[in-house]
Amino acid sequence: MAVPIRPQPRTLGDSLRQNGVSRRGFLKFCAATASMMALPPSMAPAIAAALEQARRPSVIWLSFQECTGCTESLTRSFSPTVENLILDIISLDYHHTLQAAAGDAAEHAREQAMHENAGNYLVVVDGSLPGPGSNPGFSTIAGVSNLQMLQETVAGAAAVVAVGTCAAFGGLPKAAPNPSGAVAVSDIIKDKPVINVSGCPPVPMVITGVLAQYLTFGTLPELDAYNRPMAFFGQSIHDRCYRRPFYDKGLFAETFDDEGARKGWCLYRLGCKGPMTYNACATMKWNGGTSWPVESGHPCLGCSEPDFWDAGGFYNAMSVPVGDSGNVLLAAGAGGLALGVGASLLGRHKRAAAKAGHETVTADELEQKL
Amino acid sequence: MMSSMDFLLFTKGPLFQVAIAIFVLGILIRLVEIFALGRSRNFAEPRGGQVIPGLKTVYKRFNPDPGTFRRAPFDVVVGTVWHIGFIVALLLFIPHVEVIKATVGLAWPGLPNPVVDAVTAITLLGLIAALIHRLTHPVKRFLSTPEDYVIWAVTFLPVLTGYIAYHRLVNPYPLALGVHILTAEIFLIVLPFTKLTHIFTAVVARWFNGANFGRKGVQS
Numbered sequence: 001m002a003v004p005i006r007p008q009p010r011t012l013g014d015s016l017r018q019n020g021v022s023r024r025g026f027l028k029f030c031a032a033t034a035s036m037m038a039l040p041p042s043m044a045p046a047i048a049a050a051l052e053q054a055r056r057p058s059v060i061w062l063s064f065q066e067c068t069g070c071t072e073s074l075t076r077s078f079s080p081t082v083e084n085l086i087l088d089i090i091s092l093d094y095h096h097t098l099q100a101a102a103g104d105a106a107e108h109a110r111e112q113a114m115h116e117n118a119g120n121y122l123v124v125v126d127g128s129l130p131g132p133g134s135n136p137g138f139s140t141i142a143g144v145s146n147l148q149m150l151q152e153t154v155a156g157a158a159a160v161v162a163v164g165t166c167a168a169f170g171g172l173p174k175a176a177p178n179p180s181g182a183v184a185v186s187d188i189i190k191d192k193p194v195i196n197v198s199g200c201p202p203v204p205m206v207i208t209g210v211l212a213q214y215l216t217f218g219t220l221p222e223l224d225a226y227n228r229p230m231a232f233f234g235q236s237i238h239d240r241c242y243r244r245p246f247y248d249k250g251l252f253a254e255t256f257d258d259e260g261a262r263k264g265w266c267l268y269r270l271g272c273k274g275p276m277t278y279n280a281c282a283t284m285k286w287n288g289g290t291s292w293p294v295e296s297g298h299p300c301l302g303c304s305e306p307d308f309w310d311a312g313g314f315y316n317a318m319s320v321p322v323g324d325s326g327n328v329l330l331a332a333g334a335g336g337l338a339l340g341v342g343a344s345l346l347g348r349h350k351r352a353a354a355k356a357g358h359e360t361v362t363a364d365e366l367e368q369k370l
Numbered sequence: 371m372m373s374s375m376d377f378l379l380f381t382k383g384p385l386f387q388v389a390i391a392i393f394v395l396g397i398l399i400r401l402v403e404i405f406a407l408g409r410s411r412n413f414a415e416p417r418g419g420q421v422i423p424g425l426k427t428v429y430k431r432f433n434p435d436p437g438t439f440r441r442a443p444f445d446v447v448v449g450t451v452w453h454i455g456f457i458v459a460l461l462l463f464i465p466h467v468e469v470i471k472a473t474v475g476l477a478w479p480g481l482p483n484p485v486v487d488a489v490t491a492i493t494l495l496g497l498i499a500a501l502i503h504r505l506t507h508p509v510k511r512f513l514s515t516p517e518d519y520v521i522w523a524v525t526f527l528p529v530l531t532g533y534i535a536y537h538r539l540v541n542p543y544p545l546a547l548g549v550h551i552l553t554a555e556i557f558l559i560v561l562p563f564t565k566l567t568h569i570f571t572a573v574v575a576r577w578f579n580g581a582n583f584g585r586k587g588v589q590s
Contacts, residue, residue: 339395
């Protein structure tokens with residue numbers, strides 16, 4: 001009888017210990033998660049206890065019209081981090097980029113996970129999908145259209161997490177002219193909770209934070225108007241930006257190599273979309289807390305907001321209108337001149353006609369008429 | 371349902387194009403009509419030049435004559451303050467400079483945000499004071515037409531919404547900014563067809579007065 005060399009971890013706690021994560025490291029992660037979710041520090045032990053006992057939830061990860069950047073973001077986070085291990089530890093039963101199985105075996109894994117965990121599994125989606133009105137052949141997996149696969153898979157799910165701006169809002173595929181008729185997950189799924197974790201890509205810890213909250217409380221996080229977790233998307237980049245004092249003082253970099261840029265002044269005039277962008281970059285940073293776009297001297301692109309590809313040039317200040325104002329001005333100017341000349345000609349004509357039509361009358365003539 | 375981002379992109383995009391088109395079309399029709407109509411020929415011999423006296427009068431009428439100031443100090447002081455404040459906030463706030471640069475290609479240095487912020491606050495107070503004065507002063511009230519109240523609102527709203535957006539008093543920010551842009555667009559659309567045309571014609575009318583003085587050889 002074959003004896004397993006290592007017992008299969010039953011809970012998250014077992015699995016973390018098996019992977020060599022210290023108790024201290026684990027509690028630090030719980031404290032960070034608590035503060036990220038704006039919970040009091042006293043909640044950290046509760047999170048720890050819940051995560052310790054959490055059963056590995058089954059996660060089915062569907063990748064549709066995407067660039068794999070979201071998966072890269074997640075897997076390239078500093079290794080081995082607790083975030084990484086949490087991901088190892090959820091039962092990631094289907095992820096066609098990461099799984100070893102291919103073809104029928106892969107699709108079989110998805111169907112099996114759906115069957116065995118009916119009603120309890122999480123579906124993570126990255127990438128948009130061709131909408132019901134467009135050609136389903138634009139994006140298929142194993143001959144199944146994205147739309148059909150999403151509807152089938154989500155039918156038995158507990159909740160859906162739309163990871164990345166493509167899944168959350170349509171992203172790049174949906175940018176004008178949207179050749180594939182791309183839609184967001186929430187455009188299709190109306191009867192299940194959909195959590196949007198937007199960003200291009202999203203901060204890895206935001207993804208694990210949402211999963212941690214689900215494991216801890218068994219509930220979904222508080223969401224904003226775009227169904228994004230308030231804990232991570234509650235504040236704008238601008239409000240948490242360390243360069244904000246320069247904005248308030250009116251000190252701006254005007255090119256990428258001027259004095260202001262070297263001194264780290266505000267990047268508003270270089271196109272920073274921080275004031276309209278809600279994300280956690282300014283507080284959680286990237287690459288294990290090394291830096292983030294604004295810190296490296298590049299304006300925020302607003303990647304966690306809907307339609308950010310079509311929201312004007314990345315290097316145009318946020319106030320700058322979208323579209324070809326110059327030609328509109330020229331056309332309107334020419335039209336205005338022409339109509340103005342026309343109006344004045346009409347006026348002159350009226351004046352001339354009045355002059356020509358003027359009849360002199362004498363007092364006698366008037367009296368005769370009376 | 372339209373999200374706040376959709377709304378912002380609508381006001382920044384198509385609506386802005388419509389607004390500047392109506393504004394340019396309208397204001398050019400009005401001005402060209404006035405200029406091209408011409409004046410009847412003056413047969414009197416000119417006693418001096420017209421250009422310099424015209425410009426002199428444009429400048430001089432910024433100073434109220436003592437009689438006007440004595441009769442209506444409130445109107446002179448508050449009117450001057452909020453007009454200057456409005457122009458400073460409009461033309462010297464950095465995001466506005468960026469809009470003008472992107473639209474017509476002209477740019478100039480702006481003022482630090484806190485300065486514009488203070489000026490905006492004073493402008494708001496000035497506009498509110500002007501409205502209260504208009505409503506409480508019996509003669510002003512009698513003379514006021516509905517149009518006067520409309521253009522007060524059209525002028526007041528961009529300043530108010532700009533203040534709200536700058537201080538992020540309304541969330542989400544795209545909504546606050548979108549509303550500000552929308553009110554500015556209403557201002558642009560309404561401008562050529564109301565008393566707001568004085569922004570362009572006041573200077574022309576003053577110059578014409580001064581030029582007449584010059585032609586007649588009297589002090590301008």
